[in-house]
Amino acid sequence: MRGTMKLAILGIGCGALLACAGSSFAREPGGQCWSAEALAGRPGEKAIHRSTYDPAIEPAGEDVALPPLPAGQRGSIRGVRLPKGERLVALTFDLCSNANEISGYEGGIVDTLRGAGVKATFFPSGKWLLDHKERAGQLIADPLFEVGSHSWTHRNFRLLPPQDAGADLALDLKADAAIRRALNAKACYRPATAQEHTALFRFPFGTCNAGTLAAVNDAGLLAIQWDVVSGDPSKAISAEAIRQGVVSHVKPGSIVVMHANGRGVHTAEALPLVIADLRKHGFEFATVSELLSKGEPVIADSCYELKPGDNARYDKLFPLERDHAGPHGGIAN
Numbered sequence: 001m002r003g004t005m006k007l008a009i010l011g012i013g014c015g016a017l018l019a020c021a022g023s024s025f026a027r028e029p030g031g032q033c034w035s036a037e038a039l040a041g042r043p044g045e046k047a048i049h050r051s052t053y054d055p056a057i058e059p060a061g062e063d064v065a066l067p068p069l070p071a072g073q074r075g076s077i078r079g080v081r082l083p084k085g086e087r088l089v090a091l092t093f094d095l096c097s098n099a100n101e102i103s104g105y106e107g108g109i110v111d112t113l114r115g116a117g118v119k120a121t122f123f124p125s126g127k128w129l130l131d132h133k134e135r136a137g138q139l140i141a142d143p144l145f146e147v148g149s150h151s152w153t154h155r156n157f158r159l160l161p162p163q164d165a166g167a168d169l170a171l172d173l174k175a176d177a178a179i180r181r182a183l184n185a186k187a188c189y190r191p192a193t194a195q196e197h198t199a200l201f202r203f204p205f206g207t208c209n210a211g212t213l214a215a216v217n218d219a220g221l222l223a224i225q226w227d228v229v230s231g232d233p234s235k236a237i238s239a240e241a242i243r244q245g246v247v248s249h250v251k252p253g254s255i256v257v258m259h260a261n262g263r264g265v266h267t268a269e270a271l272p273l274v275i276a277d278l279r280k281h282g283f284e285f286a287t288v289s290e291l292l293s294k295g296e297p298v299i300a301d302s303c304y305e306l307k308p309g310d311n312a313r314y315d316k317l318f319p320l321e322r323d324h325a326g327p328h329g330g331i332a333n
C-alpha cells in the first residue's frame, strides 16, 4: 500500500497497463533504468516494416563459446514431466525477424504479463534484439521473464546446412551477449545474477534436421519446442478460439507457443482470457528454465508441431531462397 501511494505521489502510477497487483518491476533494482511509462507499450510498435538487410548490423567480436550439451539434454524439448500435483505451464512468445524486415514489438502483451504478474519466456531473433535494443534490455532485465533466442534471421533450419546453422548461431549468440553486456554495464541496473548469455533456443518455424539440431546442442543451447500451439499468426483464429484451443490442450508441464512481434493477430486480446482461464484451472506460470528445473524434459529427436512430420509443408512455404526476397507470412512459428 505504501509503495502504491509513493508511486502515485511521484506521478508514476499503476495504470490499467501496469497494475500494481502484478510485477513491480519498475520499482525493483533491475527495473530502475526505466519508468513505468518507458516500460509500457506504445501505439505503432506492433507494425512490421520491410527493410533491406544491411550486413553492417552483424555483431563483431569473438564468438560466444559455450560447452556442448551432454546426453539427456540433447534433442527437441516439447514439455516437462512434472511430479504429481505440480500444475505449472510455460507461456512462450516468439519475436521472429527475418533479414528483410524490422519486426514489431507488441507492448500490450508484455504489459498484460507484467500487470498480471505472469512469468513468460521470449524467443527473439538476434536481429530483432539489435532492432529493438531498449525493449530487449527491458525484457532481459525483468525478473518475470526469461529471454532465449530464435536464430539470427529466422531461416528454415530444416533446409539449412549445419555449417550455415553454426554461422547463424554465432551471430545470434553475439547479438544476445552484446545486449546483456550493455545492460550489465548500465549504472542503473543491478541484477541479482547477471546472465551473460542465453541458454535456450527455439527453431524458426519449429523446423530442424538432425544436423541443425546437433548444431544447436553443440552450441550449448537447449532446443525448446512446444506441446501446445496457439495458432495466433492466423487471422482466422479469434481470441476466444485461442483461449479455447490453448486451455483445452494445456497439461501440467506444457509449453505454449505464441507471438509478440506483431505476427500474433489476436494474441493481445486472447492473453488475459488465457491467463484467467488457466488460473481458474489451478495452473501457475513458470519460465521455461524454471519448468525444466521442476521435472524431466520430454525430448524428441525431430522438430514438429504436434506429431512427427506434420510441418513438412513449411519447406515449400519457407525455402531458403525466400529469405532475402521478402518478409515471411503464413501461419508458421
Ligand SMILES: [Zn+2]
Residues within 6 Å of the ligand: 094, 095, 096, 097, 150, 154, 203, 204, 205, 332, 333
Ligand atoms: Zn518465429
